[in-house]
Amino acid sequence: MAIAQIGGYGFVYVDPEPASGSGGGSGTGANAAQALSLRPVTISFRNESFSKALNSVLLAAGLQARREGSMILAGPNVLAKGFGPQVSKVYRLNQASAGSAADYLASLGASITKVTVITNAVTQGMPQANEIAGGAATQQTQTQRITTTETYGGGAGPLKGLLGTTDSRLQTITLIGDSQLVAVAENYLRQIDLRQRQVALSVRILDVTLDNDAAISNSFAFRYGNNFIVSDRGQLIGAFGSYLPPNASGFDALSGGVSPIKPAYVSSSSTAILPLSPPAPVNPSQAYNPNNFYDLVKAVITSASAKTLASPTLFLSDNPEQNVRSASVSAPSTTQSSGSGGFNINSVTSPGSAVGRNFANEAFVVVGAQEITSYTVNQGSNGAPNTCQPVFQTAGLTLGARVKRIDDNGFVTFNLSPSITALTGANVKVEGCGEVKTIAVRALDTGDVRVRDGQTLILTGVISDQDIQAVRKWPILGDIPFVGQFFRDSSNNRKKRELVIMVTPRIVDDQQGGTYGYGYQPATADAQRFMAN
Numbered sequence: 001m002a003i004a005q006i007g008g009y010g011f012v013y014v015d016p017e018p019a020s021g022s023g024g025g026s027g028t029g030a031n032a033a034q035a036l037s038l039r040p041v042t043i044s045f046r047n048e049s050f051s052k053a054l055n056s057v058l059l060a061a062g063l064q065a066r067r068e069g070s071m072i073l074a075g076p077n078v079l080a081k082g083f084g085p086q087v088s089k090v091y092r093l094n095q096a097s098a099g100s101a102a103d104y105l106a107s108l109g110a111s112i113t114k115v116t117v118i119t120n121a122v123t124q125g126m127p128q129a130n131e132i133a134g135g136a137a138t139q140q141t142q143t144q145r146i147t148t149t150e151t152y153g154g155g156a157g158p159l160k161g162l163l164g165t166t167d168s169r170l171q172t173i174t175l176i177g178d179s180q181l182v183a184v185a186e187n188y189l190r191q192i193d194l195r196q197r198q199v200a201l202s203v204r205i206l207d208v209t210l211d212n213d214a215a216i217s218n219s220f221a222f223r224y225g226n227n228f229i230v231s232d233r234g235q236l237i238g239a240f241g242s243y244l245p246p247n248a249s250g251f252d253a254l255s256g257g258v259s260p261i262k263p264a265y266v267s268s269s270s271t272a273i274l275p276l277s278p279p280a281p282v283n284p285s286q287a288y289n290p291n292n293f294y295d296l297v298k299a300v301i302t303s304a305s306a307k308t309l310a311s312p313t314l315f316l317s318d319n320p321e322q323n324v325r326s327a328s329v330s331a332p333s334t335t336q337s338s339g340s341g342g343f344n345i346n347s348v349t350s351p352g353s354a355v356g357r358n359f360a361n362e363a364f365v366v367v368g369a370q371e372i373t374s375y376t377v378n379q380g381s382n383g384a385p386n387t388c389q390p391v392f393q394t395a396g397l398t399l400g401a402r403v404k405r406i407d408d409n410g411f412v413t414f415n416l417s418p419s420i421t422a423l424t425g426a427n428v429k430v431e432g433c434g435e436v437k438t439i440a441v442r443a444l445d446t447g448d449v450r451v452r453d454g455q456t457l458i459l460t461g462v463i464s465d466q467d468i469q470a471v472r473k474w475p476i477l478g479d480i481p482f483v484g485q486f487f488r489d490s491s492n493n494r495k496k497r498e499l500v501i502m503v504t505p506r507i508v509d510d511q512q513g514g515t516y517g518y519g520y521q522p523a524t525a526d527a528q529r530f531m532a533n
Contacts, residue, residue, distance in 0.1 A: 003057060004072050007050045014075030064160070079161030079181075088176040091186065096193045098166040098173050104192060105164055105173075105185055109157025113165045118146045159185055197406040198508040199414075201314045201363075203399060206500040207420050211304040215491040220295040221288070228285030234472030234489035244281040312365045315508070316403040316414075319360040361403045368396015371423065375433040388433035395421050395439055410453040412505040419443040420499055440464075442499055451505050459501040466495040 004011035041060045045053045058065050058074065065074040068083050075081075093101055099114075106112040122142050154160075162177040162185055173189070175182050221230040230237040288294070376389040400417040407413075420442045427435045442464060451457050473479070473488030480487075 003050070003054050007054070008070070009067075010071040012071060012073050014073055014078045014081060077161075079178075081161075085179075086176060087179045087182055088174060089182055089186070090172055090174045091189055092170060092172045093189070093193050095195050096189075098168055098171045101173055101189060101192060102164060102166045105159060105162070105175075105188065106153045107157070108188065109154045109160035110162040110164050110175075110185065111151055111153040113149060113151045113163070116148050116150055118148060120144045120146065159188075196317045196319050198315060198317045199403055199406055199412050200506045200508060201316060201401055201403070201414065202504040202506065203310075203312050203314065203401070203416070203418075204502040205310045205397060205399065205418060205420075206307060206502075207309075207397075208307050208498045208500070209305065210496045211302070212494045213302040213492070214300075216297075216299040216485070217489040218295070218297050218486050220293065220486065222293040223285045223288050223290050225290060226283060226285065228283055228288070231474065231487060234474065234478065234487065236474050236487075239283045239285060242283055242286070244283055246281075310365075310367060310397050310399075312399065314363040314365070314401050316361055316363055316401065318403050318406045320404075321360045322358060359402070363401050365399040366394055366396070368394045368398070368421070371395045371437040371439065372434070373436055373439055375430050375436065377433065386432065388430070390433075393421070393439055395423055395437070404448060406507060410507065411450050412453065412507065413448055413450045414503075414505065415446045415448055416459075416501070416503065417443070417445045418499070418501055442497070444499070444501070449503075451503070453505060453507045456502055456504045459503070460498065463499075464495075464497040466493075468493040 001011045001013070039061060041057055043053075043057060043060070045056075048056075054065070054072070063074050063076060064078050065072055066078055067073075073081065102112045102114070120143070122144070159181055162175060162181040164173055164175050164185075166173050175185050177185075217233040219231055219233050221228065223229075226240065226242050228239040230239075370392040371394075372390045373393040374391045376391060378387045378389060380386050398419045398421075401414060403412065403414045405411075405413040421439050424438045424440050426438045428438060429435050444459065446459065449457060469490070469492050471488060471490045473484065478484045478488040
């Protein structure tokens with residue numbers, strides 16, 4: 001008051017509501033000081049301006065002040081009070097939500113009031129299936145909704161004294177206060193109610209498969225008298241004499257096995273039972289003419305190449321909000337998680353991808369067929385048979401993408417999780433259920449990659465190279481140069497698969513509405529005619 005009088009101003013101290021029990025000014029001086037929230041201030045000024053001296057006292061005392069013409073209003077909370085008119089304004093937000101905008105203004109000192117609905121569900125009694133005579137009543141659930149009003153805001157800031165409330169249906173925020181405070185808040189809202197940037201990720205996935213199989217085999221046979229030499233694709237087989245030597249089964253037939261009774265046969269000319277002699281195995285050379293040479297050469301080279309091409313274009317924004325969706329529309333999830341996606345396992349699984357559709361800045365693409373890869377066996381109860389529940393897995397292409405940041409310098413930060421799965425051709429039979437497929441997986445999870453708008457990032461090096469060589473040969477003769485090829489069988493199987501991924505981000509320029517379809521170029525003639533019309 002003294003400093004205001006020195007400056008030639010009138011002075012009004014706006015007292016807050018009296019503390020409980022103060023009696024409106026009666027009582028001791030301590031109670032009065034407590035009611036006024038006063039605290040002593042020690043000051044000493046020398047050659048200071050009037051405004052700095054007055055503001056120094058207010059700062060030391062923890063008070064607020066405002067000037068109304070030639071009068072100074074001071075007190076614990078006077079920014080919301082004044083002789084001027086209070087204005088109210090309703091702002092409809094286009095991009096930001098009303099709740100997030102209200103929280104932003106509250107952090108700058110505004111007092112925001114929100115309506116909260118609390119739902120309480122109370123269950124009493126026992127389920128009807130478990131009721132017994134004399135027990136509690138049938139189970140009942142009572143739902144109660146309580147509507148409460150909550151006011152919050154920062155203790156300091158440029159919007160101190162401004163009141164606000166929100167409407168979630170229309171996404172509006174209503175501001176009440178001094179016209180200058182409302183104008184400042186309107187400027188803040190204009191800065192935060194901006195469109196989130198979007199990016200179109202053009203992804204090209206090329207899966208190249210190269211197979212090169214070579215096999216050469218030579219088989220020959222010659223007979224000299226009763227001697228028969230055979231080379232069966234690198235395996236030596238020789239027979240000498242008219243008969244082949246007996247084996248263990250022949251001796252068992254001669255001795256009758258473990259039974260002392262020898263085998264017998266009935267003669268057609270008499271009824272005598274004579275011992276049965278096993279037939280002696282005959283040398284197969286008897287089917288070939290003597291002193292002849294037979295040769296068979298087989299050589300084949302098989303080369304095959306295939307490629308799988310997918311070119312999806314994904315539109316994503318850098319909005320990190322979590323999606324709210326039901327399990328029925330969930331993207332296929334993975335049984336393995338690298339920590340960057342956070343999946344929930346559902347009935348249809350797709351291995352390899354760590355990015356799903358849990359957040360608004362994510363996208364997921366699946367192309368392929370569902371194959372049975374395992375069975376879940378459920379044990380039957382009370383003599384019932386076991387049941388088999390098939391587990392499906394996608395054989396084809398899965399791609400997950402997440403955009404983390406689109407900055408003002410034209411760079412896009414994103415990460416990808418592509419996966420290629422294919423059937424290996426080997427089936428495994430599960431007893432009592434059926435056959436399951438074996439699937440080969442090649443997956444890649446990138447880290448955070450930053451690429452400039454329009455540039456192309458090429459990811460390669462995901463290579464699967466398989467080389468199998470098999471040789472069968474005669475001892476010694478199969479190692480002789482040039483001649484040895486007639487005494488051996490050789491095969492060489494080589495398979496090479498490479499995964500190439502090209503990603504081109506293009507930031508969508510929607511300042512003037514953008515271009516319709518974002519430059520879509522139809523690939524087929526029917527699609528071109530449809531777009532032309």
